[in-house]
Amino acid sequence: MSRKHLLLKGTFILTATGFITRFMGFFYRIFLSHTFGEEGVGLYQLIFPVYALGYSLTCAGIELALSRLVARELTKGNEKNARQLLITSLFLTVSFSLIITFFLQQSSSFLAKNVLCDLRCTRFLLILSYVFPFAAVHSCICGYYFGRKQTKIPALSQLLEQGIRILSVFLLYQYLTKHSISFDISIAVTGLIAGEAFSSLFCLYAVRNHHLFGPFAPPAPSTFFNHTKELLCLSAPLTASRILLNILQSIEAVSIPVRLQIYGMTVKESLSIYGVLTGMALPCILFPSAITNSVSTMLLPTVAEIQASKHRMGLKNLVKKVTYSCIFLGSICCVFFITFGRWFGKTLFHSPLAGNFIFLLSFMCPFLYPNNTLLSVINGIGKTTLSFFINTLSLGIRIFSVWILIPHFGILGYLYGLLASQICIFLLCIFFLSNFLKSQN
Template identity: 60%
Template sequence: MSRKRAIIKGTFILTLTGFATRFMGFFYRIFLSHTFGEEGVGLYQLIFPIYALCFSLTSAGIEIALSRCVAKRTTLGQEKEARELLYTSIIFTVIISCITTLLLQKYAWFISSAFLKDERCAELLVILSYAFPFAAVHSCICGYYFGLKMTGVPATSQLIEQVARIMSVYLIYVFGQKNGITFGISIAVAGLIAGEVVSSLFCLRAITGKSMSMRKIRPGLPSFGRNIRELLFLSVPLTGSRVLLNVLQSVEAISIPLKLQAYGMTNKAALSTYGVLTGMALPCIMFPSAITNSISTMLLPTVAEIQALDDQREMSAIIKKVVSCCVLLGSGCCALLLLSGSWIGTFLFQSPAAGSFIVTLAWICPFLYTDNTLISIINGIGKTTLSFVINAIGLLIRIGSVLLLIPVYGIRGYLWGLLASQLCIFLFCIFYLYYYLTIRRKVHRGQTPAGKGV
């Protein structure tokens, strides 16, 4: 299959899956908001920074490192070594995940009271902890298939995870209703576990169904140690970047309800506002980004290949096409949400506040949908540290708006900061890519010594 055809096929599959899961998730959040109320959704959203942080520590870096290593091995015709890397990564991440599970259970109350500032989250964290070993298996197998440039299994597992999550929560809720049992938002956290369990079992079945029994791919002790070193060499920087970004996001998420109380809201009102923003308005804004996320996933290796070929004309063309398409998509979504945002909030979520947030957040769409692809291009040309710095600057702007603007202007201050951060990321990326392409053109024309690239 040609490179162009593989990109189009992979993007189509991932986009279709992304839309399907977001569509289901959209109505799932409506169900949660109607069933458990805005405060319940706020508590549910409050634990997600911890979820993201633990996942980054246990699986995220390994998944990306495994994908790169597998792609290299298969290119060299070393399929057996690629499968050994998969086995090694599963063992390593499951061990780390089990340790994380035990630690999270032990310190759940401390994390809830000291960091999340709400002791009711302790029970939710204990339940959440059981998801990580299964998420590790799911993540490693998806990383392996991405390395093979085969998106079918990861896409299907994503769909299965979402369906299992929603159906498990709904069935538990119906069971409670029929038997006079009242369940809290904790069943939504249990749904996360159900989704990871079912999707990991599907991925294991896909792997073993490919004539790859665990006996055939089990590496010896020397190769196991060698694989661990290779994976850690690649994954530790990636994990460090993800963890630092998640810490900054956690600070932001924890600070929003606290600063809303400083603005004058009660604890309940602050949690409700936070739940409306993160559980209703933002998912609505993020819905169309399934397209740009899919493009980004397939774009990174394409940009890396074009850079290796040193084809600056094609590099310039693909950047212009991607940026133009994403800005056009974002502008169309902005106009649509400005016109229908109030109706979406009132009719679908039964929350006028959600409608107001959606209308305000609509202005970030042109930048939000483009920034992800721009960051992917920068990663593709090898500037991963720069992409981390740009993302960190955007997050620092958002945290600054939380600490400085929310106490004065309320949640509107944060929305302004969110717009400013996305705009800054967009401008940083555009300016750097313009600089990069200009320098490379000069190098090709002999105007700059070849050793002075960017």
């Protein structure tokens, strides 16, 4: 099968999966908002920066590095090296994740009080700590399959993860309600663990029984050391980028309710607005990005393969087509959300405020949707430090809007910062890629 067909097939599978899981998640968030209220959703959203930071520390960078290295090795015909890279990455990520689990269990109270500024999150963080070893296994195996440009297993595992998460929370809710046992939003945190546990077991089963790839023998110590060095060298900028971004996002997430209180709101009002924005409006805006996320996932190994084969015109044509398509999609979605955004908020979430946020956030779409694909191309050609710089600058703009603009303009100040940050990413990526592709002629 040609490179183009593989890219289109993989993108189609991941897009279909993304839409299904987002569709499921969309109604899941409606269920959470109706069951636990806007404040409960706000508390639930507070722990996600910690979740994202732990994920970044354990496996996010290594997953992308593994995908790129596997694609490179397969281009050279080194099937055995590709398999041994997976084994090495599993050892590294699971080891890191166990450290994070132990740390989070020992410091959950401190983090809840001093970082998240709400002691009610202590129990949520304790529950969350168990998710990371499962997420590490799931992430690495998906990265391996993405490097092979085979999306069936990652797609099925994503569906399984989302389905089990929602089903477990719903069944637990039904059981506790039936037996008149009090509960809170912590059951949704439990659902995160259930989803990752089942999906990681499924991925392990798939790899173990997929004999097409040959035996998965442990690498020799020297090979293990070389693969470890290669994985860490390539993943270090990606991991550092993710960590810094997650730290900044954590500062951003925790600071929004605090700065809204400085603006003049109560604690409940600030948490409610934060919950509506991050738990209702943003997921709605991000729903169509299932397409661009799928393209981004397939682009990284494809770009690495094209670069390894030194097919310069192929790379140039691919970047142009993908960029134009994503800009077109973003423009269509912008018009759609401007027209129907307020209706979505009132009808689906029973929240006029969510509708107003969706309307305002719609202006990000022409920049938001191409950005993931542009950054994926930059990572695919090995410029991971540049993507780190671009993301850091973007988050710096958002942090500025939280600390400087929110106290004066309320939540509108943050929305202005979001738009400015997405425009910044878009322009910097276009500028770099234009110059890079010209230099390849």
